[in-house]
Amino acid sequence: MRTYRDLFRAPEYTPLFASFTVQASAQTVSGLALGTLVYDATRSPLLSALSMFGGSFAQMAGALTLLSAADRLPPRTALACMALLFGAGTAVLAVPGLPLAALFAIVLGLGLVASLGSGVRYGLLSEILPEEGYLLGRSVLNMAVGTTQICGFAVGGVLVVALSPRGTLLAGAALYLLTAVVAVTGLSRRPPRAAGRPSPAETWRTNVRLLSSAPRRCAYLAMWVPNGLIVGCEALFVSYSPHHAGLLLAVGAVGMLVGDTVTGRFVPPRLRERLGPPLRLLLAAPYLLFAVDPPLPLGAAAVLLASVGYAATLLLQERLMALTPVSLHGHALGLHASGMLTMQGVGAALAGGVAQATSPTAAMAIMAAASVAVTLALAPGLRPRPALRPAT
Numbered sequence: 001m002r003t004y005r006d007l008f009r010a011p012e013y014t015p016l017f018a019s020f021t022v023q024a025s026a027q028t029v030s031g032l033a034l035g036t037l038v039y040d041a042t043r044s045p046l047l048s049a050l051s052m053f054g055g056s057f058a059q060m061a062g063a064l065t066l067l068s069a070a071d072r073l074p075p076r077t078a079l080a081c082m083a084l085l086f087g088a089g090t091a092v093l094a095v096p097g098l099p100l101a102a103l104f105a106i107v108l109g110l111g112l113v114a115s116l117g118s119g120v121r122y123g124l125l126s127e128i129l130p131e132e133g134y135l136l137g138r139s140v141l142n143m144a145v146g147t148t149q150i151c152g153f154a155v156g157g158v159l160v161v162a163l164s165p166r167g168t169l170l171a172g173a174a175l176y177l178l179t180a181v182v183a184v185t186g187l188s189r190r191p192p193r194a195a196g197r198p199s200p201a202e203t204w205r206t207n208v209r210l211l212s213s214a215p216r217r218c219a220y221l222a223m224w225v226p227n228g229l230i231v232g233c234e235a236l237f238v239s240y241s242p243h244h245a246g247l248l249l250a251v252g253a254v255g256m257l258v259g260d261t262v263t264g265r266f267v268p269p270r271l272r273e274r275l276g277p278p279l280r281l282l283l284a285a286p287y288l289l290f291a292v293d294p295p296l297p298l299g300a301a302a303v304l305l306a307s308v309g310y311a312a313t314l315l316l317q318e319r320l321m322a323l324t325p326v327s328l329h330g331h332a333l334g335l336h337a338s339g340m341l342t343m344q345g346v347g348a349a350l351a352g353g354v355a356q357a358t359s360p361t362a363a364m365a366i367m368a369a370a371s372v373a374v375t376l377a378l379a380p381g382l383r384p385r386p387a388l389r390p391a392t
Contacts, residue, residue, distance in 0.1 A: 016186075123193055219320045224339045235351055286303070
């Protein structure tokens with residue numbers, strides 16, 4: 001399966017793609033609106049960043065307790081119910097006068113639910129597509145995120161002005177409801193992928209098994225930490241340029257779309273291992289330019305170039321799948337997504353704290369330098385190998 005035509009001919013890929021795209025649109029519009037709402041109320045870069053990405057902190061709690069349910073729930077029902085929960089939670093965030101403590105409690109609760117959603121969705125993707133089609137299918141989902149962010153941040157910026165941040169949150173809630181409708185009407189009823197009852201103990205045992213392998217552990221760290229530090233830079237866009245944050249986020253989405261498109265569709269398998277190291281460095285290096293407080297056009301160009309480097313995560317996922325038994329793919333992908341989003345929350349908090357003490361541009365440069373350092377430290381464990389075999 002090497003062409004997009006083959007991919008969309010696969011039964012159920014199109015409705016999965018559609019539900020994923022609508023949900024990504026809802027997240028994009030709602031995140032920008034919430035960050036703007038909190039910044040307008042508090043003028044705090046830290047609180048604004050946490051409102052946009054703080055739900056990621058709950059991802060790890062979910063990965064440690066809920067993730068075993070990802071393979072033990074009917075996928076269609078699980079995806080639809082989670083979309084309804086997100087719609088309801090986003091609508092509550094739009095309530096005037098909602099205390100900040102309540103707002104962040106809702107954000108964390110939705111983050112906990114999201115930790116389960118990633119495992120369900122990507123586990124279903126591995127069922128729908130044959131093994132050789134997974135990379136292409138996942139790259140198209142990543143491309144969908146990039147495209148919806150380009151449009152969503154642009155449209156979201158207009159909606160925030162035209163409808164207010166609260167009105168934009170209600171628009172996001174409506175998109176979540178549409179996600180549930182698409183999932184119910186487009187996906188077929190499937191039984192759970194695994195037998196048995198989900199439990200925190202089972203989740204913990206499988207996590208320990210996945211992380212006990214040094215090559216897998218190195219791949220996880222490379223997907224989690226450098227990525228999270230750079231998302232911390234993105235969390236400062238609102239405080240760096242309040243009137244152009246949507247533009248900067250959209251430019252970053254363009255770069256991510258370019259990287260995923262080229263890597264997922266046009267790079268031959270024999271070159272993927274060699275392409276990984278430069279992409280991992282590209283993700284952070286352009287943000288070092290913010291140390292000199294560049295004008296907006298130059299800063300936007302740096303964001304565009306750096307975001308191409310997000311394609312490195314796609315290659316690391318392929319490496320992770322090669323190192324993991326097929327029976328653990330769903331859980332492994334859920335752990336990857338939860339850990340990555342958790343580190344994005346950590347990165348947003350760190351960046352916001354550094355920006356409070358220095359400035360948004362200085363904080364971006366510091367986070368980029370830290371990302372480069374971590375990438376270089378992990379490089380020996382990610383060297384290309386002739387043949388990757390799944391660890392136990």
